[in-house]
Amino acid sequence: MNKPNKDIAIHCDSVSKNYKKVEALKNICFDVKRGEIFGLIGPDGAGKTTLFRILTTLILPDRGMASVDSFDVVKDYKEIRKCVGYMPGRFSLYQDLTVEENLNFFATVFGTTVVENYELIKDIYQQIEPFKTRRAGKLSGGMKQKLALSCALIHKPSVLFLDEPTTGVDPVSRKEFWGMLQKLKTKGITILVSTPYMDEAVLCDRIALIQNGQFLKIDTPKSIVTQYQNKLWAVESDKMHKLLIDLRGNEMTRNCFAFGDKIHISSPLNPTKGDLKTFDKNKIEEIILNNGHKNVIISEIEPSIEDCFMQLSQK
Amino acid sequence: MTISTKTSNYTHPSGAGGLSTEKVIIAEQLTKKFGNFTAVDNISFEVERGEIFGFLGANGAGKTTAMRMLCGLSIPTSGKGTVAGFDIGVQTELVKKNIGYMSQKFSLYDDLKVWENIELFGGIYGMKDKEIKEKTDELMHILNFENERNKLVGSLPLGFKQKLAFSVSIFHNPQVVFLDEPTGGVDPITRRRFWELIYDATSRGITIFVTTHYMDEAEYCDRVSIMVDGRIEALDSPKNLKKQFEAKNMDDVFQQLARKAKRVDS
Numbered sequence: 001m002n003k004p005n006k007d008i009a010i011h012c013d014s015v016s017k018n019y020k021k022v023e024a025l026k027n028i029c030f031d032v033k034r035g036e037i038f039g040l041i042g043p044d045g046a047g048k049t050t051l052f053r054i055l056t057t058l059i060l061p062d063r064g065m066a067s068v069d070s071f072d073v074v075k076d077y078k079e080i081r082k083c084v085g086y087m088p089g090r091f092s093l094y095q096d097l098t099v100e101e102n103l104n105f106f107a108t109v110f111g112t113t114v115v116e117n118y119e120l121i122k123d124i125y126q127q128i129e130p131f132k133t134r135r136a137g138k139l140s141g142g143m144k145q146k147l148a149l150s151c152a153l154i155h156k157p158s159v160l161f162l163d164e165p166t167t168g169v170d171p172v173s174r175k176e177f178w179g180m181l182q183k184l185k186t187k188g189i190t191i192l193v194s195t196p197y198m199d200e201a202v203l204c205d206r207i208a209l210i211q212n213g214q215f216l217k218i219d220t221p222k223s224i225v226t227q228y229q230n231k232l233w234a235v236e237s238d239k240m241h242k243l244l245i246d247l248r249g250n251e252m253t254r255n256c257f258a259f260g261d262k263i264h265i266s267s268p269l270n271p272t273k274g275d276l277k278t279f280d281k282n283k284i285e286e287i288i289l290n291n292g293h294k295n296v297i298i299s300e301i302e303p304s305i306e307d308c309f310m311q312l313s314q315k
Numbered sequence: 316m317t318i319s320t321k322t323s324n325y326t327h328p329s330g331a332g333g334l335s336t337e338k339v340i341i342a343e344q345l346t347k348k349f350g351n352f353t354a355v356d357n358i359s360f361e362v363e364r365g366e367i368f369g370f371l372g373a374n375g376a377g378k379t380t381a382m383r384m385l386c387g388l389s390i391p392t393s394g395k396g397t398v399a400g401f402d403i404g405v406q407t408e409l410v411k412k413n414i415g416y417m418s419q420k421f422s423l424y425d426d427l428k429v430w431e432n433i434e435l436f437g438g439i440y441g442m443k444d445k446e447i448k449e450k451t452d453e454l455m456h457i458l459n460f461e462n463e464r465n466k467l468v469g470s471l472p473l474g475f476k477q478k479l480a481f482s483v484s485i486f487h488n489p490q491v492v493f494l495d496e497p498t499g500g501v502d503p504i505t506r507r508r509f510w511e512l513i514y515d516a517t518s519r520g521i522t523i524f525v526t527t528h529y530m531d532e533a534e535y536c537d538r539v540s541i542m543v544d545g546r547i548e549a550l551d552s553p554k555n556l557k558k559q560f561e562a563k564n565m566d567d568v569f570q571q572l573a574r575k576a577k578r579v580d581s
Contacts, residue, residue: 042502043473043500043501043502043503043505044473044500044501045472045473046502140374140375141374141375142374142375167499167500168374168496168499168528169374169528170372170373170374170376170528170569170573171528171530171566171569171570171573172373172569172570172573172574172576173373173374174528175570196499196500196501197529198503211502241514244511257503257504257507258507258510258531258534258535259531260530260531260534260564260565261534261553261554261564306503309502309503310503310504313502313503313504314504
C-alpha cells in the first residue's frame with residue numbers, strides 16, 4: 001500500500017464498473033491534487049455519475065481501488081462520508097422543507113451548525129436568504145442550485161463533488177456559478193466537477209475528457225489544445241448550410257462540422273509534403289467558389305477543447 | 316436561409332383552418348399572468364414557414380410559459396396568436412394536432428420498442444395504421460435503423476434516441492415543431508449531426524421553433540429572439556444581432572441582454 005499523500009485529494013487506480021453487460025467505467029486511473037478544480041468533461045452516459053458515486057462511497061467498484069483524502073472508498077467509507085460534500089446531478093434536497101430547514105438539517109447531520117461555517121457559504125447563501133422560509137420545492141432552478149451548493153458545503157468538506165451542476169442552466173448563471181467555484185478554490189477546497197459543456201473546460205485547472213467509460217485524455221486545458229494533432233481551418237461563406245454539404249462531398253474536407261457561425265475543417269498533418277498549408281487553402285477556396293459561394297473566408301485557427309474532444313472521440 | 320417560397324404539399328387533416336398562411340406562428344401582444352406575476356409580458360413576433368427560429372432567454376425569463384401558450388397548453392391572459400393557422404386561445408386541440416414537440420427531458424418511452432413508440436405517437440396524432448406502417452418502413456430505411464426496429468428505446472445510445480425522437484416528433488408531418496433544449500447532454504458530434512437533421516427538415520418546409528442553452532447553436536438559427544424578464548428584448552438574425560450589440564458571438568449578445576434582468580431568478 002502506498003503511504004498517504006497529503007497533496008493528493010483523490011486517487012483512482014484501474015477502477016472499473018459494469019452494469020450487467022454495460023461497461024460503465026473501464027480502467028479509470030487519475031489523481032486530483034489538493035486544491036485543484038478538476039473537470040470531468042463528457043456527454044451523458046460517459047460514466048461521470050458512476051465515477052462520482054464510487055468516489056462518494058455510494059456504490060462499489062467491480063475492480064480497482066480509489067481513495068479520497070487517503071481514505072479507501074471501500075474500507076474507510078465512513079470517514080469519506082464525513083469529509084466530502086456531494087451535489088448530485090438530480091436535485092436531492094427535501095422539497096417540503098424550507099430553504100433554512102434544509103440547511104439546518106444538513107448542518108446537524110454532520111454535527112455542525114450553520115453559524116459555525118457561515119463564512120464559507122455566505123456569498124452563495126446570501127443570494128437566497130431572502131427566501132429562507134420558502135419550501136425548497138417551490139424554488140426556481142437557479143435558487144435550487146445555490147441551496148444545493150450551500151448544503152453540500154455546510155460541513156466544510158475538504159473535497160467537493162459536483163455532478164453536472166450547470167446542466168440546463170443558462171449561460172449567464174453558468175458563468176456566475178463558475179465564479180463561485182473559483183472563490184471556493186481560494187478557500188482550499190478541492191473540487192471535482194463534471195459538465196457536458198465543453199466551454200467550461202477552460203475554467204478548470206485540469207480536465208479529463210471522458211466518453212464511453214474511458215478517459216480520452218487527462219491534462220490541463222491548454223496542454224490538450226497544444227496536443228491537437230491536425231490542422232484546423234475555419235471557413236465561412238454566404239450560404240452556410242450548403243457550404244457544409246459541399247465540404248462534406250470533398251475528400252480533403254470531409255471531416256467538417258458547424259461551429260457557431262463558422263465551419264471547422266480538421267485535416268491531418270502530412271509532414272512529408274512541403275507547403276501543405278497554402279496548397280490546401282487555395283484548393284479548398286477554389287472548390288467553394290466553384291460551388292457558387294460568396295464572401296468566402298478561410299483561416300487557420302487554434303482548436304478549442306470541443307475540437308479536441310471531437311478529434312479524440314473519433315479515433 | 317429562409318425557405319419561405321417553398322410550397323408545401325402538406326394536406327390538412329381537418330380539411331379546414333390552417334390555410335395557406337406563410338406565417339406559421341403569429342404572436343400579438345401575448346401575455347400570461349400568474350396572480351400579479353407577469354411571466355410573459357406583451358410579446359409579439361412572427362415565424363415564417365421553413366424558418367429556424369431560436370427562442371433564447373435566461374432561466375425564468377418566461378420561455379417555457381410562452382412555449383406552452385404556443386403549443387395550446389396554456390391560455391393567454393391577454394393578446395392573441397395563431398400557430399399553424401389556428402387560434403391558440405380557442406382552437407387549442409387543433410393547434411396540438413398540427414404541431415410536433417420534442418424535449419431532452421421527455422421524448423420517447425424507454426420501455427417500448429422503436430416501432431411501438433412510432434405507432435403510439437402516430438396513433439395519438441390520428442394517423443391511419445396503414446400510413447403508420449408505410450412511413451415506419453420508410454423512416455427505418457432513411458435512419459438506417461432496420462436492425463433497431465425491435466429494440467427497446469431504453470437500450471439505444473443517446474444519439475440514436477435523439478435522432479429517433481426528432482423523427483417521431485415530425486412523423487405526422489406537422490407544420491411546425493417545437494424543440495425544447497433538444498441537444499442537452501449529448502456529445503459534440505451528435506449535437507452537430509442533430510442540427511443537420513433540423514436543416515433537412517426545414518428543406519422539406521417544416522418550421523423549427525427551438526430553445527437552447529448552447530450559444531453556438533443560436534448561430535445556426537435564421538432568426539433569434541432573446542427574452543428578458545418576460546419580454547422579447549432582441550429579435551433578428553444572429554448576424555444582425557452581433558452587429559447591433561457589437562459582439563463577437565451570440566454568447567456576448569446573450570450575456571449583455573440577460574445581465575439586465577431584474578427578476579430574482581436570473
